[in-house]
Amino acid sequence: MSRDTRTGRRTVLPPEQPSIPQRTGGTGAYWLYLLPGFVLLLVIVIVPLVWNVYLTFTKWRGVRSPEFIGLENWQKLFTDEAFWTSFTNSVWMIIAMVVVPTVIGLIVAALLFDVVGRKFGGRVGSFLRATYYLPQILPIAVAGIVIGWIVRPGDDGALNQILNWFGIPAVDWLGQMPSALIVLMVVMVWVQIGYPVVVFMAALQRVDPELYEAAELDGANWFQRFWAITVSIIRPEIFVVTLTCTIAALKVFGPVYIITRGGPAGSTLVPAYYAYQEFFTKRNVGYGATIATVLTIVVVIVSVVFIRVQNSIERKERAGL
Amino acid sequence: MSATTVIVSGKAAKGRGGMTRKRGIDWLMLALVVVGALLVIAPFYLVLVNSFKSPVDYATSGPLALPQELDFSGIVKFWERVNFPQKVWNSILISGVVAVLAVLISMLNAFAIGIGRVRGRTWIVLLFLLANLLPQEALLYPLYYMFKSVGLYDNVWSVIIIFTVIQAAFGTYLLSSVYGTFPKEVLEAASLDGANRWQILWRVIFPISRPTLSVLLIFFFIWTWNEFLIPLTFLASNANQTVPVAISVLQGDRLMDVTTTSASALLGIIPTLIFFLIFQRTLTRGITAGAVK
Numbered sequence: 001m002s003r004d005t006r007t008g009r010r011t012v013l014p015p016e017q018p019s020i021p022q023r024t025g026g027t028g029a030y031w032l033y034l035l036p037g038f039v040l041l042l043v044i045v046i047v048p049l050v051w052n053v054y055l056t057f058t059k060w061r062g063v064r065s066p067e068f069i070g071l072e073n074w075q076k077l078f079t080d081e082a083f084w085t086s087f088t089n090s091v092w093m094i095i096a097m098v099v100v101p102t103v104i105g106l107i108v109a110a111l112l113f114d115v116v117g118r119k120f121g122g123r124v125g126s127f128l129r130a131t132y133y134l135p136q137i138l139p140i141a142v143a144g145i146v147i148g149w150i151v152r153p154g155d156d157g158a159l160n161q162i163l164n165w166f167g168i169p170a171v172d173w174l175g176q177m178p179s180a181l182i183v184l185m186v187v188m189v190w191v192q193i194g195y196p197v198v199v200f201m202a203a204l205q206r207v208d209p210e211l212y213e214a215a216e217l218d219g220a221n222w223f224q225r226f227w228a229i230t231v232s233i234i235r236p237e238i239f240v241v242t243l244t245c246t247i248a249a250l251k252v253f254g255p256v257y258i259i260t261r262g263g264p265a266g267s268t269l270v271p272a273y274y275a276y277q278e279f280f281t282k283r284n285v286g287y288g289a290t291i292a293t294v295l296t297i298v299v300v301i302v303s304v305v306f307i308r309v310q311n312s313i314e315r316k317e318r319a320g321l
Numbered sequence: 322m323s324a325t326t327v328i329v330s331g332k333a334a335k336g337r338g339g340m341t342r343k344r345g346i347d348w349l350m351l352a353l354v355v356v357g358a359l360l361v362i363a364p365f366y367l368v369l370v371n372s373f374k375s376p377v378d379y380a381t382s383g384p385l386a387l388p389q390e391l392d393f394s395g396i397v398k399f400w401e402r403v404n405f406p407q408k409v410w411n412s413i414l415i416s417g418v419v420a421v422l423a424v425l426i427s428m429l430n431a432f433a434i435g436i437g438r439v440r441g442r443t444w445i446v447l448l449f450l451l452a453n454l455l456p457q458e459a460l461l462y463p464l465y466y467m468f469k470s471v472g473l474y475d476n477v478w479s480v481i482i483i484f485t486v487i488q489a490a491f492g493t494y495l496l497s498s499v500y501g502t503f504p505k506e507v508l509e510a511a512s513l514d515g516a517n518r519w520q521i522l523w524r525v526i527f528p529i530s531r532p533t534l535s536v537l538l539i540f541f542f543i544w545t546w547n548e549f550l551i552p553l554t555f556l557a558s559n560a561n562q563t564v565p566v567a568i569s570v571l572q573g574d575r576l577m578d579v580t581t582t583s584a585s586a587l588l589g590i591i592p593t594l595i596f597f598l599i600f601q602r603t604l605t606r607g608i609t610a611g612a613v614k
Contacts, residue, residue, distance in 0.1 A: 017438065018436060018437045018438050019435075019436045019438070019503060019505050019508050020436060020437075020508045020509075020511075020512050020518060020521060021508075021509055021512050029518070030432075030433040030436075030437030030438075030439050030518075031433065031439060033429045033430070033432050033433040033437065033522075034429070034430055034433040034434070034439065034445070036426060036429060037426045037427075037429060037430040037449075037489060037493065040426065040482075040485065040486045040489070041448070041449070041452055041486060041490065044460070044464070044482065044483055044486040044487075045452045045455070045460060045486060045487075045490070046452075047463070048459075048460040048463035048464050048467070049455065049459055049460060049463075051463040052459050052460065052462065052463050055462065055463070062462075062466070104357075108354060108357060111350050111353065111354050112354060115347055115350045115351065116350070116351055116354060119343050119347050120343070120347075120351060124351075128354055128355070128358050130601070131358040131361060131362055132357070132358060132361055134361065134362060134365065134597070135361060135364075137543070137593045137594070137596065137597045138547075138589075138590060138593055139546065139547035139548075139549065139564070139565040139589065139593065140547065140549060141547075141549040141565040141566070141568070141569045141589075142565055142568065142586060142589035142590060142593070144569075145568060145569060145572060145582075145585065145586045145589060146364050146365075146368055146586045146590070147364060148572065149367075149368065149579075149582050149583055149586055150364060150367060152579065152582070156379070156380065156579045157579075158367055158371070158384035161383050161384050162383075162384065162385065165383075190361065190364065193361065194361075222346075247454060250456070251456045251457075253458075253549065253550050254549040254550070254565075254569075257549075257553070257569070258569050258572060271456075271458075272456060272458050272550070275458040275461075276458065276461070276550070276554075279458075279461060279462050279465075280554070285462055288458075288462065289462060291458075292456065292458035292459045292461070292462075293459060295456045295458060295459070296455055296456055296459040299454060299455065299456055300451065300454070303451075303454055
């Protein structure tokens with residue numbers, strides 16, 4: 001059914017012609033405009049990417065020529081505990097950058113729009129939204145420095161001083177687990193929270209406020225309205241936020257480099273930092289390239305799956321209408 | 322931001338009766354959101370007040386109190402140690418050149434894809450999108466080796482070239498769909514007036530799409546400013562470093578007592594805070610436009 005409508009729609013589309021009418025020559029000349037962008041893409045992205053995949057089959061310390069070792073690097077992954085730790089920590093990063101901010105973002109956006117915006121005025125809502133958004137503009141490295149400063153170990157750390165008033169002795173936040181990982185997660189939640197709030201609030205502009213009033217008159221409580229109206233209407237935005245944040249969570253590097261350096265004892269390693277360490281600290285370029293390649297494959301799979309699921313949902317909805 | 326404010330307050334005004342119907346639960350919910358907002362800005366407050374304290378003041382009055390008297394020694398110490406104006410200039414140079422070049426290349430690409438409708442354009446757009454999504458680690462070592470062999474390692478131009486390509490990849494993706502819906506009549510009229518493609522691009526498409534281009538420009542600038550991994554890897558010497566890199570490499574240094582570290586964080590925050598205040602409207606509009614695309 002949906003396939004029929006799709007082909008039907010496609011035949012009505014205008015033929016694939018340039019928007020500017022042709023007088024002389026073919027459309028081939030348009031390729032000239034793509035040339036600079038393509039050459040740059042080739043040199044800076046495609047060649048290094050292929051080269052990096054080649055490096056996964058080699059042993060190389062960055063000098064002389066790489067030595068071909070077949071699948072050795074790939075085999076090593078399976079028994080390398082640090083590798084599995086790094087991807088387990090990716091799951092924690094996804095919780096900190098996707099799950100928590102999306103849930104809190106939904107609640108805050110709904111409260112700002114439905115309660116604060118309607119009953120206390122749009123200005124209050126806009127101001128609070130800007131406040132939530134503030135950490136988003138920070139370079140992620142600087143955000144790491146800010147939180148790293150607060151959890152500074154020893155008696156002069158800000159958090160330790162505050163705890164001291166309650167009689168709690170100084171904690172070495174970054175020197176032990178799980179607090180080191182929790183600190184990293186707090187940085188990510190803090191940085192991420194503004195993004196869903198702003199996107200969801202913009203999406204809520206589509207909601208007819210009378211819908212809320214009608215639901216209120218029908219006796220729906222706040223949570224029922226939230227679930228039935230808010231969440232269902234802004235579902236496309238929830239999807240986009242989840243996708244972009246998941247990819248960002250997989251790529252986390254800066255805070256780990258700045259706050260924990262993967263420590264204590266490698267327990268807060270993430271794939272991006274692990275690859276960097278293999279490249280430049282341990283000079284195992286081939287193995288670093290292998291970790292980077294695995295990360296790339298995961299990112300591509302996540303993107304493709306997300307986009308396909310979204311497309312199929314959209315298609316179902318259109319068929320339903 | 323003002324545009325959305327108008328919409329929100331417009332709606333609130335419609336239900337004017339609702340403005341007065343504030344029940345206890347509404348106040349409770351407002352309090353909840355305000356507490357959340359306070360938690361979000363608390364780190365900013367801590368960094369701000371402690372950057373202006375002397376280490377002695379910090380030790381006696383603690384991190385929460387306002388400074389006894391304004392003490393600029395931490396800020397001055399850090400400012401001079403990293404030669405802060407030089408780092409700001411490096412960041413402005415890199416981000417500015419990247420933003421302009423990346424918008425230019427996005428425009429040329431999108432012209433061929435969105436207006437010229439070259440064959441296989443769906444795949445070309447997908448290719449550019451993937452280039453933008455890739456983790457930078459997957460390109461890092463080959464790029465490091467390449468730029469070392471051509472003598473551009475530890476040179477701001479290595480970072481400029483790399484980010485021009487990465488940002489332009491996103492710009493191509495976004496702008497292609499914008500140009501794909503460009504009003505056809507305008508292009509036909511220009512063509513009838515005898516303009517060739519190059520002239521149409523610069524005299525018709527460029528001015529009409531300028532609002533979108535300026536959003537891209539600002540985003541590319543800020544994204545490049547905030548980048549960390551590639552500048553960290555490619556800009557080894559102090560004189561070439563960007564603001565985030567220069568601040569981060571000094572963490573844990575002997576010089577960095579508690580208030581100096583706080584000052585370093587403050588100096589990292591200030592430039593982006595200025596961008597935020599200048600570009601607030603464009604940013605909010607851009608984020609939401611990007612999310613719908």
